Amino acid sequence: xxxxxxxxxxxxxxxxxxxxxxxxxxxxxxxxxxxxxxxxxxxxxxxxxxxxxxxxxxxxxxxxxxxxxxxxxxxxxxxxxxxxxxxxxxxxxxxxxxxxxxxxxxxxxxxxxxxxxxxxxxxxxxxxxxxxxxxxxxxxxxxxxxxxxxxxxxxxxxxxxxxxxxxxxxxxxxxxxxxxxxxxxxxxxxxxxxxxxxxxxxxxxxxxxxxxxxxxxxxxxxxxxxxxxxxxxxxxxxxxxxxxxxxxxxxxxxxxxxxxxxxxxxxxxxxxxxxxxxxxxxxxxxxxxxxxxxxxxxxxxxxxxxxxxxxxxxxxxxxxxxxxxxxxxxxxxxxxxxxxxxxxxxxxxxxxxxxxxxxxxxxxxxxxxxxxxxxxxxxxxxxxxxxxxxxxxxxxxxxxxxxxxxxxxxxxxxxxxxxxxx
Amino acid sequence: xxxxxxxxxxxxxxxxxxxxxxxxxxxxxxxxxxxxxxxxxxxxxxxxxxxxxxxxxxxxxxxxxxxxxxxxxxxxxxxxxxxxxxxxxxxxxxxxxxxxxxxxxxxxxxxxxxxxxxxxxxxxxxxxxxxxxxxxxxxxxxxxxxxxxxxxxxxxxxxxxxxxxxxxxxxxxxxxxxxxxxxxxxxxxxxxxxxxxxxxxxxxxxxxxxxxxxxxxxxxxxxxxxxxxxxxxxxxxxxxxxxxxxxxxxxxxxxxxxxxxxxxxxxxxxxxxxxxxxxxxxxxxxxxxxxxxxxx
Amino acid sequence: xxxxxxxxxxxxxxxxxxxxxxxxxxxxxxxxxxxxxxxxxxxxxxxxxxxxxxxxxxxxxxxxxxxxxxxxxxxxxxxxxxxxxxxxxxxxxxxxxxxxxxxxxxxxxxxxxxxxxxxxxxxxxxxxxxxxxxxxxxxxxxxxxxxxxxxxxxxxxxxxxxxxxxxxxxxxxxxxxxxxxxxxxxxxxxxxxxxxxxxxxxxxxxxxxxxxxxxxxxxxxxxxxxxxxxxxxxxxxxxxxxxxxxxxxxxxxxxxxxxxxxxxxxxxxxxxxxx
Numbered sequence: 001x002x003x004x005x006x007x008x009x010x011x012x013x014x015x016x017x018x019x020x021x022x023x024x025x026x027x028x029x030x031x032x033x034x035x036x037x038x039x040x041x042x043x044x045x046x047x048x049x050x051x052x053x054x055x056x057x058x059x060x061x062x063x064x065x066x067x068x069x070x071x072x073x074x075x076x077x078x079x080x081x082x083x084x085x086x087x088x089x090x091x092x093x094x095x096x097x098x099x100x101x102x103x104x105x106x107x108x109x110x111x112x113x114x115x116x117x118x119x120x121x122x123x124x125x126x127x128x129x130x131x132x133x134x135x136x137x138x139x140x141x142x143x144x145x146x147x148x149x150x151x152x153x154x155x156x157x158x159x160x161x162x163x164x165x166x167x168x169x170x171x172x173x174x175x176x177x178x179x180x181x182x183x184x185x186x187x188x189x190x191x192x193x194x195x196x197x198x199x200x201x202x203x204x205x206x207x208x209x210x211x212x213x214x215x216x217x218x219x220x221x222x223x224x225x226x227x228x229x230x231x232x233x234x235x236x237x238x239x240x241x242x243x244x245x246x247x248x249x250x251x252x253x254x255x256x257x258x259x260x261x262x263x264x265x266x267x268x269x270x271x272x273x274x275x276x277x278x279x280x281x282x283x284x285x286x287x288x289x290x291x292x293x294x295x296x297x298x299x300x301x302x303x304x305x306x307x308x309x310x311x312x313x314x315x316x317x318x319x320x321x322x323x324x325x326x327x328x329x330x331x332x333x334x335x336x337x338x339x340x341x342x343x344x345x346x347x348x349x350x351x352x353x354x355x356x357x358x359x360x361x362x363x364x365x366x367x368x369x370x371x372x373x374x375x376x377x378x379x380x381x382x383x384x385x386x387x388x389x390x391x392x393x394x395x396x397x398x399x400x401x402x403x404x405x406x407x408x409x410x411x412x413x414x415x416x417x418x419x420x421x422x
Numbered sequence: 423x424x425x426x427x428x429x430x431x432x433x434x435x436x437x438x439x440x441x442x443x444x445x446x447x448x449x450x451x452x453x454x455x456x457x458x459x460x461x462x463x464x465x466x467x468x469x470x471x472x473x474x475x476x477x478x479x480x481x482x483x484x485x486x487x488x489x490x491x492x493x494x495x496x497x498x499x500x501x502x503x504x505x506x507x508x509x510x511x512x513x514x515x516x517x518x519x520x521x522x523x524x525x526x527x528x529x530x531x532x533x534x535x536x537x538x539x540x541x542x543x544x545x546x547x548x549x550x551x552x553x554x555x556x557x558x559x560x561x562x563x564x565x566x567x568x569x570x571x572x573x574x575x576x577x578x579x580x581x582x583x584x585x586x587x588x589x590x591x592x593x594x595x596x597x598x599x600x601x602x603x604x605x606x607x608x609x610x611x612x613x614x615x616x617x618x619x620x621x622x623x624x625x626x627x628x629x630x631x632x633x634x635x636x637x638x639x640x641x642x643x644x645x646x647x648x649x650x651x652x653x654x655x656x657x658x659x660x661x662x663x664x665x666x667x668x669x670x671x672x673x674x675x676x677x678x679x680x681x682x683x684x685x686x687x688x689x690x691x692x693x694x695x696x697x698x699x700x701x702x703x704x705x706x707x708x709x710x711x712x713x714x715x716x717x718x
Numbered sequence: 719x720x721x722x723x724x725x726x727x728x729x730x731x732x733x734x735x736x737x738x739x740x741x742x743x744x745x746x747x748x749x750x751x752x753x754x755x756x757x758x759x760x761x762x763x764x765x766x767x768x769x770x771x772x773x774x775x776x777x778x779x780x781x782x783x784x785x786x787x788x789x790x791x792x793x794x795x796x797x798x799x800x801x802x803x804x805x806x807x808x809x810x811x812x813x814x815x816x817x818x819x820x821x822x823x824x825x826x827x828x829x830x831x832x833x834x835x836x837x838x839x840x841x842x843x844x845x846x847x848x849x850x851x852x853x854x855x856x857x858x859x860x861x862x863x864x865x866x867x868x869x870x871x872x873x874x875x876x877x878x879x880x881x882x883x884x885x886x887x888x889x890x891x892x893x894x895x896x897x898x899x900x901x902x903x904x905x906x907x908x909x910x911x912x913x914x915x916x917x918x919x920x921x922x923x924x925x926x927x928x929x930x931x932x933x934x935x936x937x938x939x940x941x942x943x944x945x946x947x948x949x950x951x952x953x954x955x956x957x958x959x960x961x962x963x964x965x966x967x968x969x970x971x972x973x974x975x976x977x978x979x980x981x982x983x984x985x986x987x988x989x990x991x992x993x
Contacts, residue, residue, distance in 0.1 A: 047951030048782075073935050076947035085683045086932045089474040089842060090849040106686060110475040195560075254667065255559045255577045264760050265561075280953040284760040343953075382684040392667050396582070418473075418686065441896035445813030446825060448806045452866050457832040459847065460840035467843070474842065520737070523730050525982070534734050535979050536972065540745035542921060543971045545964035547946070548748035551957065555764050595741070603917065604873070606982040607910040611880060641876040649833075649869050656836050678838050688842065695839030702834040 038321040039069045041094040043084070045150070045309075046074035049342045061328050068321045081381055088112055095317035096325055098149060098309045101137045102379030106419045107312070108140045114315050115143035117323035130330075133306040133373040134347040146310030147330040148347040152274040153304045153369040154207050156296065157281070160289035162187060162197070162269040173293035177212075177241070180270070180296035184251040187269035199251040201259035201268040204242060204391030206378045207305040208272045208295075212238040214305065215298040220377045225416065227377070230402070230409040239394075239405065246395040254396065264288065274307075275366040279343040292365050304369050305376040308347070339363075345370060378412070386411045467692040474688035486693035496694060498669065499677040500701065502586065503655055506673070509590040509597075510650035514643065516594060517601025522631075524602070525609045542599035550663045553592050554579075557664075585666025592660060601646055608642035609635075648706060655702050674698050745968075752776070752962035759957040775962035784937065785963070788945040793970065795861055795941060796923040802865040803919040804912055811874020811911075812900050816883060826875075833868045837928065845932050855935040863929055867922060870915045877911040878904060913978040920974045924967070942967050 044054050051074055058070045073094065075083050080098075087093035088107075099107065107113045116126075126135055126144050134148040160170040166186050174180040184199035202208070210220055218235030222228040229235035245251050252259075252268075260277075262268040264285035272295060281290060294302035311329055313322045328334060335346040339357060345366065351357060352371060358364045378387055390408030393399055468486055470479040490496055520538050524531065541549070556563045557578035565575030578588045612635055620630045636643075658675040665671055678698070682691030746766075751759070753771040779785040814826055844863060845854070853859035881904060889899040905912070927943040934940055946963045949956040 045951065046948040047954050048949075048956065049954070050951075051948075074948060076931075076944065077951045079931050079947060082683055082928075083931055085474050085686075085688075086842060086845050088476060089472075089688070090846050090854075091477055092849050092854055106473075107475055110473050110686075111478065112475050255580045257558065257560050261558075261760070267560075274953075276953045284757055286757060382680065382686075385680065385684065389669060396667060415685065439819070442813045442817035442819040442822070445809045445817070445896075445900070449810035449829070449866060449871060450825060452806060453829065453832050453868065456844065456863050456865075457835055457840060457868075458828075460843035461835060463843035463846065464839050523734055526727070526730060528727060528731070530731075532976065532979070534738075536976060537738050537742045538734075539975055539979075540742050543968050543975070544745045544748055545946075545960075545967065546925075547960055548751070548964050549744050551759070552744045552747055552764070598741075600918070603914055606979075607877075607914045610910045610982055611877075641880065645872055645876060649872070652834055658838070675836060675838050678836075682838070682842075692839065695836055698836050699834055699839065702836075703831065706830070706834060 037067050037069045038318050039071060040096055040317060040322050040325055041071045041073070042325065043073050043075055043094045043097040045077045045080060045098060047077065047342075053338065053341055057329065057334060061325065064328075065321075065324060068324065070325060091316070093314055095314055096311060096322050097314070099146070099312050100379050100381065101146070101148070101308050101310045102377070102383060104138060104145050104310060104312065105140055105416075106380070108145060109419045112315060113145050113312050114317065114319060115145050116147070116313070116326065117319045118143075120320055120323040121327050129349060130347050131306075131349050131352070131370055131373070133370070133375045134308060136375040137308075137377075137379065138310050146312040147326050148308040149311055149329065149344075150309040151345045151347055152207075152276060152307050153345065153366075153373055154211050154272050154295050155275055155304070155366060155369050156291075156293045157263070157271045157273055157277065158291040158293075159263065159266055159269050160291045162266065163291065170289075170291055173291050174270070174296055177215075177296050177298050181245060181249065181251075184245060184270055185249050188249075188251045195253050195256045196267070198253070198256055198262060198268045200245060200270045200272075201262055202242065202246060202252050202272070203254065203259060204388070204395065205272070206384060206387045206391075207307050207376050209239060209242050209391070210376050210378070211295055211303060211305045211374075212242060212298070214374050215301065215303050216241075227409045227412045227416070230405040236402070236405060240401060243394050243401065275345055275369070276343050278362060278366065292362055294365070294369055301372055302369070303372045303374060306370070306373045307376045307379055382415055383412055386415060464692050464695065467689055468696055469693075470689040471687075472689040472692075473686040474682065475686055479689070482689070486690045487697070489690065490693060490697055495669075495677060496674070496697075499672055499674045502669070502671065503657065503673040505586045506590060506593070506654045506657055507651060509593050510647065510654060512590070513594045513597045514601050514646050514650065516598045517603075517646070518605050518639075520598060520602045521605035521609060525606060538602060539599040541596045544596075546596075546659065546663070549592070549596060553664065557588055579664050579666050579671075582666055582668040582670040585664075585670040589660055589664050589666070589671055592664060593657075601650075604642050604646055605639065608639050612638045648709060651705060651709070652702055655698060655705075748961055748968075749965050751958070752965040754958055754961070756956060756958045775958045776966070779959060779962055779966070785945065785966075787938070788940050788942050789966070791938075791940060792924060792942040792967075795857075795864070796920060796970075798861055799864045799923040800916055800919045803867055803870065804915055806866040807870040807874050807915055808878075808905065808908065808912065809900070810871050811876075811878050812904055814871075814875045815878035815881075816886065816904075829868060829871055833872075841928060841932065844929075848933060854933055855939065856933075857939065859933045860930060860939055860941075864923055864926060867915075867919055870918065873914065874908075874911060877908060881907050909981040913981040917975055917978050921971055924971060 042058075044050060054072060054074075058072055062068065062070060084093065084097065084099070104113070123139075123142070123144055126147070130148070134151055135144065138144055138146045138148065156173060158170070158173055163173075163183070164170040166183075168174075168183055168186070174183045180200075187197065187199035188195070189197040213220055213229060213235045216234050216238035218229065218232050218238050220227060220229050220235065229239065256262070257265075257267055259268060259271065260273075263271050264281070266288060278290075278292070281288065295304045296302070311326045313319070313326065330347060332348055332350060335348055335351055336354060336357065338344060339346050339351070346352070346354075346357070352367050357367060378384055387408065390404060390411070393404050394401065397404075466481075467479070469481060469483060471482050471485075472479040524535050524538065555561075557580075559565060559575060559577050559580050562578070564578065568575050576584050579585045616634050616638075617630060620634050625633070655673075656675055657673045658679065661671045661673050661676055674694070675698075678691045678694045681694065682688045685691075747764070750766060750768060752775055753773070754768040755770075755772075755774070758765065758769060810829075814822065848854050848859045853862075885907070886899050886903050889903045894902070925943055926941070927947070930941050930944055931947075934944060942963065946960055946967075949959045949963070
């Protein structure tokens, strides 16, 4: 039975809900501005370390720039693209945001971005103060549309105990391709048919493969920006080398263990990865004695690939204020603090030799990877997805190598063709 | 007296005529706003080349729909999704069995009911972490159990051949509580007298179940079958988290999401959504025609 | 007869016990894990018991995490949505079940069709609609799209169809109004239905993620699932916090479930074993 009391409670809740609804619209809390400072909205990938840092940085920036107010929103990293796309679609997006560097061309072509204000930060200054590999991919038509953040290269990690057990030099690590492959084979162990230890946990993660392509003298992309790695013999050769390690030399099996999980448990000996994994491994794999080094070299040069996101500005952003904010976030002082607290690499040349950063031997190695580096392609979710699916086919299926590679190239080109349409 | 009665009857009759519309009105208004209007908005989007990166759109007519006909990946995703239909009868049967067991007045029954519903309450994240370990080929629990009884381990989610089945296993575990709930509610509907009557007639337990209980559970079964099938075509979250190699677990919604949000082809994605709707509609219609299963 | 009863009941009890472990282990593991530190989540095979159980995770959730607010937000949103859902759905189910009226088939087909529309088809247009009326980042925008669950309308209709119409007709003879008949005569017989709807909607609203993700910008509106998602970042998956949050989040759901499941009263056992 529905008693009087229940009806009363029901009514109260409905009324409360009603007032919420009514108040909801007005509650859009644009603060009653006194004088009107310029307000810029900014979206940030959320992570514990970043969130705290960002709040402090925003505060300091606003102190130094009293005419500018920064409103921040923290977005869960995994759902960032969903939220970003929806907001761009409805013009409810922020003024400044982070995007994968590979997205810039597509966004510029769609008319969603504006270039950095040259009056605040000229193109000359950018190209001279930042490591080239970190900003090369951020320009379209000669103008810079963003500055780098969340920068990563590819370095080498190894399990010192497993390496030493094979009588290999656990302090130095493998230096050349041949040495690396040799180690990977020696460090792979099987019990009969079953793999019990993997020498190299590989799966074709694109910056790793791109590094090998570049080192071999190959090209991922031709001068018109179209993918050409299937047609270029040196590129195909490098990719074949990576695939052979899996299929011919059998240094890893995807059915054995997940790569990083396996590394943490001491079942995988060598891993290529981002510098940011260092912080993660220290916390999640305290039992693994970590060796860190540069990516193996083909001909004496440890050229690696830089991948990053970028701070970019929406078309509607107040140009000068937004550029100042972006400049601030990539200023030398902020980058230094950022590196020390999050482990992400700095993009400014000067910081590569900065005292406070270099004094940590592990960080020193990671920083040195930037000095011989090249900007990476495929830095967009969908491109990465096409690549990953294609590479899976290369290592897991029996389809012929060149056919699959050509297929990958075609699919990638179909995708990038969208960025210059209309 | 007569006149008053007639007048009152008249008024009540009016009330009766308007009443059903008033009863269904809130729901219809809600659906009109939340589903019908967006669908009407989505249709022109499906006829455009919208990237969703800016509000700018361009009309391209039926181009998107024609493209669908030759999109192999779309067809493949439909097949992958259809595989998951296997899970529907399994989760329904499991729910029925558990509901029958739980439909007793017994000490500790509340505890059992909580236990069997707990997978629904377990956060999907916690469940995914644990199942990720369960499914690990080399050090996972499931293969550990298989090997303990002398059977060879399998690849679970890491193997394209068994990935879909592993996802079904996860869905059955997580979904049994839900079907159980519906059957439990439905079982309350079975009048005690009918069961007793059957018993007096000498019918055994199985006969009583088949000829009395099961037919009376028909509405519940129909509901679960129809909604289960519709739900299967909307799978997204689990396959986003438990991803198999070589697109072995990529459902239609996964593909639509990738196309619209990652591939910046919201117009095409929209057309695909309409195609998906058509597929679901036809299948539900087929259910009604051939199996006489209906939510009516 | 008595002997048969006893064996029967023991059998049921045993079977139920057998199923307990596979079914409840993840839930128990989740609760126990909320007392662990992050590194413990990377140990293979996962340990069940925490090494040094501590309340640190919970402390961190509330101090650094602003958790209380998110919890309250979720409670508010869910409560409002469940309430509206029960009302809207039972009314609609009753209308379809107990009346013959012009357009009944048409409207029901509309309802059926809307249930087959995939969320991914409507989420962006709905978001467009919301932003065009400035409802983005507001309570209204957050709550409205979740006010009812269309599948429950079928459930309600089926269930209410099976309630004998005579019982309700008798009310009409006594001069009761239509709505009064609905509330005083039909609903009390529909307790299991209301229980199922409540439990189902509670869970649906409580765990809702896709729509809140789009519509919520300010922290003041953030609901639990959004807050928990923030604990994952590429290099720093705070499993410990996620488990603690999940454990706390399961409390209201459990409470609602336990409270409402008693409406599934075991009158008579139906597997032939009289209980």
